[in-house]
Amino acid sequence: MGKINIAIDGPASSGKSTVAKILANDLGYIYTDTGAMYRSITYLALKHHISFSDEKKLTELIERYPISFQSTTKGQLVICDGEDITDKIREVAVTNNVSEVSAFSKVRKKLVQQQQEIAKFGGVVMDGRDIGTVVLPEAEVKIFLVASATERAKRRFKENLGKGIQEDFDVLKKEIEQRDYLDSNRQDSPLKQAEDAILIDTTGMTISEVVTAIKKVIDQKR
Ligand code: DC
Numbered sequence: 001m002g003k004i005n006i007a008i009d010g011p012a013s014s015g016k017s018t019v020a021k022i023l024a025n026d027l028g029y030i031y032t033d034t035g036a037m038y039r040s041i042t043y044l045a046l047k048h049h050i051s052f053s054d055e056k057k058l059t060e061l062i063e064r065y066p067i068s069f070q071s072t073t074k075g076q077l078v079i080c081d082g083e084d085i086t087d088k089i090r091e092v093a094v095t096n097n098v099s100e101v102s103a104f105s106k107v108r109k110k111l112v113q114q115q116q117e118i119a120k121f122g123g124v125v126m127d128g129r130d131i132g133t134v135v136l137p138e139a140e141v142k143i144f145l146v147a148s149a150t151e152r153a154k155r156r157f158k159e160n161l162g163k164g165i166q167e168d169f170d171v172l173k174k175e176i177e178q179r180d181y182l183d184s185n186r187q188d189s190p191l192k193q194a195e196d197a198i199l200i201d202t203t204g205m206t207i208s209e210v211v212t213a214i215k216k217v218i219d220q221k222r
Contacts, residue, residue: 003029003122003123004122004123004139004140004141004218005122005123005126005139005141006020006023006029006124006125006126006139006140006142006214006218007127007131007132007135007141007142007143007194007197008125008126008127008128008131008143008145008214009128009130009131009132009133009142009143009144009191009193009197010127010129010144010145010146010191011146011152011179011180011184012176012179012183013147013152013153013155013156013176014145014146014147014202015147015207016128017033017127019145019207019210019211019214020125020126020127021075021076022207022211023125023214023215023218024124026215027123027125027218028123029123029124029125030118030123030125031076031124031125031126032069032115032118032119032124032125033076033078033128034111034126034127034128034131035098035128035129036069036089037067037111038102038107038111039089039090039095040065040078040085040089041058041061041062041107041111042089042094042097042098042101042102043080043085043089043094044061044065044080045061045101046093046094046097052097052100053100055104055105055107056106058101058106058107059104059107059110062110065080065081066080067080068080092167095175098179099183100182102186103182103186103187103188105187105188108130108188108189112130112134112135112189115131116135116136119135126139129189129191130189130190130191132144132193132194132196132197133194134189137194140222141198141214141217141218141221142194142196142198143197143198143200143217144193144194144199144200145200145202145210146199146200146203147201147203149173149177149180151202151204152176153169153173153176154169156172156176157169157172198217200214
């Protein structure tokens with residue numbers, strides 16, 4: 001059986017990247033974090049003092065500074081303009097502005113092309129907001145992960161503590177809800193479950209339970 005494509009979509013902090021990485025590793029597939037691509041443009045805009053409302057200049061950044069993923073023993077690194085920006089794209093200044101940047105159609109068009117190129121031979125686990133609906137509508141497996149905002153804020157709070165970042169829980173929860181709202185209500189490719197996607201509510205589930213549930217779906221398709 002050839003390699004299939006697996007699309008995993010869902011709101012912020014729903015556990016997409018954690019399970020996508022595990023699945024890609026177990027299957028020997030390539031993991032593609034499309035959120036990291038939108039985050040990279042947001043980071044570049046901050047670095048080069050480009051306004052978050054300047055669609056033309058933001059789009060030019062994509063052409064001028066190609067983003068690449070590098071697999072290492074420390075995990076996957078995000079490289080751009082000769083710089084390792086893996087951690088920088090997770091900073092609050094990026095997180096709180098990425099929804100504005102990712103709402104622009106020209107930005108999306110360019111990044112979607114790159115994402116489709118990565119997946120054209122199959123064997124990819126790709127996570128994001130519009131993978132099952134727009135980027136890979138033909139993906140053999142489509143998963144839509146959800147969890148309550150409280151649960152997602154708890155996960156993010158714990159993750160931040162592990163990195164030595166202490167952010168107020170209520171602020172964190174509000175930021176997640178705000179990003180959900182912007183990502184779900186934008187005009188171009190809003191966060192939406194594809195009709196043929198399998199919905200998994202991960203509230204109260206462990207990571208390994210979610211991985212097992214997705215593997216069951218994959219086994220039915222392979
Ligand atoms: O998955 P993440 O939280 O790292 O994604 C960051 C932002 O990027 C998210 O708030 C919306 C945007 N995004 C998107 O619009 N489309 C994608 N396929 C992935 C992310």
